[in-house]
Amino acid sequence: MSDRKIRLTCPDCGQTNQFPADKAAGNPKCGVCGQGLNSGKVAALDLKTLEKAAKTDDLPLLVDFWAPWCGPCRAMAPEFERAARNLAPQVRLAKIDTQSHPDAAIRYTIRGIPAFILFHKGRELARFSGARPAAELERMVREKLALV
Template sequence: MGAVLKLICHDCGTANRVPADKLDAGPKCGTCGARLADGRVREIDFATLQKAVKGDDVPLLVDFWAAWCGPCRMMAPQFAKAAQALAPRVRLAKVDTQANPDATVRYDIRGIPLLILFHRGREVARLSGARPAADIEAFVRSHVGETA
């Protein structure tokens, strides 16, 4: 039997085990049925973020943002475009810093938009400021290699 990846569902927070060779087949959460690696950006809360950072075997890129932030809103379509390009080898999520102030404190966020790349339970790198999709993709690939 091949390698098995653990993915936290960004919709319900459940841990799922997915055969690595089936990641491209569009796996779904065993609890809620949500797609786990479909290239869509998911809005997650601090609790789900904590689970995903600790539990995911696939790199996770998180956009820390707020609705009142103009550059954050401008970057949203670019972040979504990067999510499509990086899927299913990297998952992208957004955390609203205003609705989740614990995330701001925990990750020492001093300005937004801020992208933090997590892999294997730890923070790998940060990228601040609004960026085009190509820059986001290059940033991820430079830190996780051919996985992405």
């Protein structure tokens, strides 16, 4: 058994949770609100939670910057959900609505949507833009993570 710990931010309440690394694949629960932390589902974030997760989480986080009025964003949603299931439990996927959270687009210099940023251990590793199939998104994420 490994003594290594993993930190993950709860997408629902924003609490930082820490647990043994060997439990990451078992969808650990938040110690405050009880929500799953690594369920393979896309989590909706606000700017504060996104900033915290991008800065402190130990698992890679791929974030979709989108808006409800954006046709390509809506078309991309099922592909992003599919990628979330396929990349779990090694990578978490989340989304942030840039219409409801315009400061997120400003903070991360988002110039067009859909846009994707891959964060890992406090660093931005990559950016992708435009709607694409889940398999292509997964391949791009895996290639970027192989380099770190």
